[in-house]
Amino acid sequence: MENNIVWLNHKVTPNDRAKIKNQRPCLIWLTGLSGSGKSTIANGLESYLNQNGNHTILLDGDNVRFGLNKDLGFSAEDRSENIRRIGEVGKLFVESGLIAIASLISPFERDRTMVRDLFQKNEFLEVYISTPLQVCESRDPKGLYKKARIGEIPNFTGIGSPYEEPINPEIKIDTQSYNVVSCIKIIVNSLVDKKLISI
Numbered sequence: 001m002e003n004n005i006v007w008l009n010h011k012v013t014p015n016d017r018a019k020i021k022n023q024r025p026c027l028i029w030l031t032g033l034s035g036s037g038k039s040t041i042a043n044g045l046e047s048y049l050n051q052n053g054n055h056t057i058l059l060d061g062d063n064v065r066f067g068l069n070k071d072l073g074f075s076a077e078d079r080s081e082n083i084r085r086i087g088e089v090g091k092l093f094v095e096s097g098l099i100a101i102a103s104l105i106s107p108f109e110r111d112r113t114m115v116r117d118l119f120q121k122n123e124f125l126e127v128y129i130s131t132p133l134q135v136c137e138s139r140d141p142k143g144l145y146k147k148a149r150i151g152e153i154p155n156f157t158g159i160g161s162p163y164e165e166p167i168n169p170e171i172k173i174d175t176q177s178y179n180v181v182s183c184i185k186i187i188v189n190s191l192v193d194k195k196l197i198s199i
Contacts, residue, residue, distance in 0.1 A: 017097035032129030035136035061104025087115030
């Protein structure tokens, strides 16, 4: 089948799409343990950017599993495929000129590197929400750690399956030290420094 596929060169380029939105598109990838604060920060970040006049889309790990990735489980292979699909969708959004925000555990370094390699320089920002396991577990907003501890959720990241910390993220934030507003400000300041947005 691959021999019968031909790439279509678009008349409208990614730069054309970004120009009319007055921003530089990118994928902001929030990674960290369940309960670290990823979704809350991502939600607040998108709201801030929207109010700033930026064109955005939010890809939440749980939400995507209700649709695009509802056929995937939580084996290592399925987790990698989950990340691959979200990375490819994120690339399409970036090519459309949007600032895409992805919030998902994405526990394996090789998978995050695979996504990073899809993008040009300054199109991918890895934000490591580095909140320690014991803090995440004490929060347990979805009750998942409790279920994992009694064996109801096998291969749960941080309990039955490892989380590999990012080697060199663009941004690292421990939500023990910063509230949500401060976390958003840290990310926004990085976007401004990289000339991806103006405020």
